[in-house]
Amino acid sequence: MSSQLIQFIKNFTNLSEASISNTVELLNEDCTVPFISRYRKERTGNLDEVQIGDIVKFKEQFEELNKRKSSILKALKEQEVLTDELQRKIESSDNLVVLEDLYLPYKKKRKTKAETARANGLEPLAKIIMSQRANDLDYIASKYVNAKVTNEDDALDGARHIIAEWINERTDIRNNIRWQLEKFAQITTKGVKTKITDEKAQKFRDYFDWSESLSRCPSHRLLAILRAEKEGFIRLKIEIDDERALDKIESRIIRSNNECADQIALAIKDAYKRLLLPALSNEILAKAKEKADETAINVFAKNLKQLLLGSPLGEKRILGIDPGFRTGCKVVCLNAQGDLKHNETIFPHAPQNKSIEAMKKISSLVNAHKIEAIAIGNGTASRETEQLIRKIRFDKEIQVFVVSEAGASIYSASKIAREEFPNYDVTVRGAVSIARRLADPLAELVKIDAKSIGVGQYQHDVDQSKLKKSLDAVVESCVNTIGVNINTASKPLLSYVSGIGPKLAENIVTYRNENGAFESRNEIKKVPRLGAKSFEQGAGFLRIKDAKNPLDDSAVHPESYLLVNRMAKEVKKSVDELIGNKTVLQQIDLHKYCTGSVGLPTLKDIISELEKPGADPRETAKVFTFNKDIRTINDLREGQLLPGIVNNITNFGCFVDVGIKESGLVHVSNLADKYVSDVSSIVALHQQVIVKVLEVDVQRKRIQLSMNYM
Structure with a gap:
């Protein structure tokens, strides 16, 4: 095993060499993170899943770095420009940015102004200017006039292009500009005049004239700005103090006070404006985007974990309802193992208004199938359906739950759903999914693409491969934390079990x-x-x-x-x-x-x-009731105290469902009577809370709430 790999990981994690080395050995033996963390504690020094996950991440980074080193060394050998010193610098590099800077002077470029100038024989003139010892440059430049260089000004212009490229390739200069960008860069945005009246642009109107320090721009705001730019509503710039940047470059290069210095100063300005600033501002923006992605992905991963480990009701006979108005409410009855036993549609709401008939039917189904709990989807007509169900006088106590149906429509049209229920349409499958989520959120939600579950922020704007890898790891961790009943588990659930995967899951079923x-x-x-x-x-x-x-x-x-x-x-x-x-x-x-x-x-x-063998660490699901007088946003008034359920968490606060279509925002500043750095330290998904209404904007359908009202 490479000692360089162990040292590389150690530099980022501060874990012991023995723990890293043994964990890497286990990973190379195709052991999974859940297996290593649970059953190989002696080998790892009792590392948890997060620490092992870090080792996996930095191991992959090291391997990617080595792959790039090999590619660069091969290219340099083919160009016959690889020196012993250059090879040593490349092999000892532990940073991709440094590596690319070393390779930059030798990288094959599209036809550049400097390349054209070299082809026209102007590189010797550029070297004379850079020596800063020559005088009467017009006379010297006249010696380089030829068929393609028509006069002295053309000759000097071409020489400056070559000098600009040399300046652009200097690692010390690039690093100094990087430092200035990291410390002082401002992100500035302006609305595109022809687009700002667009209705879709209005949610980005804060950024029609905006400027702030890039280093202080929070992840959610940067991702919003980048989405607005992508959709063409704004233009953005990354800016620093140009004069200060130019002075820093000049102080590193200009050592004289003659004509050569004047030409170099012009070349420096050209290199900065045309080459250095565009490339390095893109680099710093990409770095900021990567950091914002990481933050957003971490928020999404935390939310997903809380959602997957949500409270299950357990193996109960459940009646599920996917509510609706015009098309009716789809009703399904499941046995304790989650098998579909009956389905039909009732029409209690407008325009049919067959509420008495619907109540009788529900009562009949509850008795016939010995139903123990009712799950109602929280979409359209949810509150009306819940109130209808609560009016029914059952022969025994029936628990009534409102269940999030986020992603249920994605599942109902999926290949997995078609395989499970080939003889039923999407409405039946959706109602089954709602009922099963109450029984066991984890077992049902693993069937849905995590991005469609409706938690997190800007999940479609972040690096999709990193998002998938992170979310897959969360699902794998949750599934293996709880354990899986091999005799009832679905193929998707089995596929996340350590060492199994989709093909073996199919073979097991x-x-x-x-x-x-x-x-x-x-x-x-x-x-x-x-x-x-x-x-x-x-x-x-x-x-x-x-x-x-x-x-x-x-x-x-x-x-x-x-x-x-x-x-x-x-x-x-x-x-x-x-x-x-x-x-x-x-x-x-x-x-x-x-x-x-x-x-x-x-x-x-x-x-x-x-x-406690096989004990489920999750709490059992509890019934929750919204304020029955609050049905739409128009019923909200400032100062009201309302029960609600946390249904999303972001870096800037949490969203709370108070029983209407629109969720309200509890901004991070209104979460507690103290500074809150991590929203998840105060609230959890599906947590039942009491919130105070601070502000209601009916036109924009925005609700401001507070949990800090005592």
Whole structure:
């Protein structure tokens, strides 16, 4: 293993060399992050998923850097310009920007003014000027007049183009301009006169005349500005003090006070305006965009994790309703395993207004299918449908939940939904998705492209490959944190289990359909193409309910079964008797079970799991009721205190659903009576809160709320 790789990662993470080295070894052995963090704590020094994720990230960066180094060295060798010193500088570089600067003078360029000047024989004149010792430049320049260089001015002009290119390629000058851009750059925007009256442009009207320090521009604002520019509503510039920048360059180059100095000063101005500033301002803007992307992706990842780990109701018989007015409300009945047992449409609202008939039908379905809870989508006609349901007098207590239906329409038209319900249309599939989200948000939401779930900020404007990688990691982490019932899990859910993936998930479902439910973890090995490595990586996260061996329904890995059997034998209990017996488990001396590969971290995990095998760490879903008098934005008044549910979190605050179509914003300054640097430290997705109405803009459909009103 490369010591350079270990040092590279260490520079960014401050983790120990042993932890990095062992983790990299495990990654090279095709171990997954969830498996490493859960079952290889002794090897990593007890690193968590975030720390291992950082090692993965910087390992990929190092490999990308090395790949670019190889490409550059190959190109330089082919050009026969690679010196020992240049090779040493390239090989020791640990930064892509430095690497590209080293390569810049040799990079094949499209036809430039400097290249034309060289072809016209003007490079010797440029060298004479740069020596700064010559006088009477007109006379010297006259010697370079030829068929393509018609006079002395043309000769000097061409020489300046060559000098400008040399200046542009100087690393020290580029770094100084970079430093000034990082410290002092202003981002300035102006509205495009022909576009600012466009209705779509109005949400960007704050940026029709805007200027601020680029380094202080928050991620959400920069992404909004870049979207406005992309859509053609504004133009933006990155600006610094040009005079100061030019003075800094001149102080590095000009050492005389003659005609040569005058020509160099002109070349410096040209290099700065035409080459340095455009390229480096684009670079600093790209760097700021990358940072904004990272911030936005982190916010999205945090939100997604909270959403996926949302409170499940569990295995209950659920009636799901996808509400609507004109087209009616689609109703579905699911059994405790989430299978569709019945569907139909009711029309309680305008224009049909068959509310009495609808209430009777719902009551009948609740009795016929022994329904335990009702899930209502939070879209159009949601409040009206909820009020209708709450009027029904059921024979027993029925919990009524309003469920977010964000992304349900995406799922209902997807290939996954068509495979699950080939004989039903999109409306039925959407209602099923709403009901299943109540039972288990994680199991249902993994079927939907995370970008369509409706949390985060500017997710369509950030680097899509980085976003996908981050969100996939979040989903994988959540799925493996909770564990998966292999006998009921869908193909999409199984595909996120450590070591499984889409193809093996498909093979598992096919095997299950052909052979019936899995009876033991050992049987998983019979799945076609599921080899020893996949079993090692995934077995601990796959659960077998009511298995002969109770450990098969726990997070204890099969590789530790013998160890648990030994513990049980030494305390004179069966494994069944040991599980859940906290008193006995706490008395076991773990030190006597330590070996070269199994230490206290793993043993403590085993004991913890045996105390509560297969326990779901998520809280159970709780019923929530909105203010029944608030139905539209017109019902809101300043000063009202309202119950609400946090339905999105951004860097600038959180959005709260108060039971109407429009969500209200609690700005970060109104979250608490103290400075808040991280919104997620105050609120969580789906948290039930009480908010105060500060301001209502009916025309723009904007609502300002506060949680700091005591």
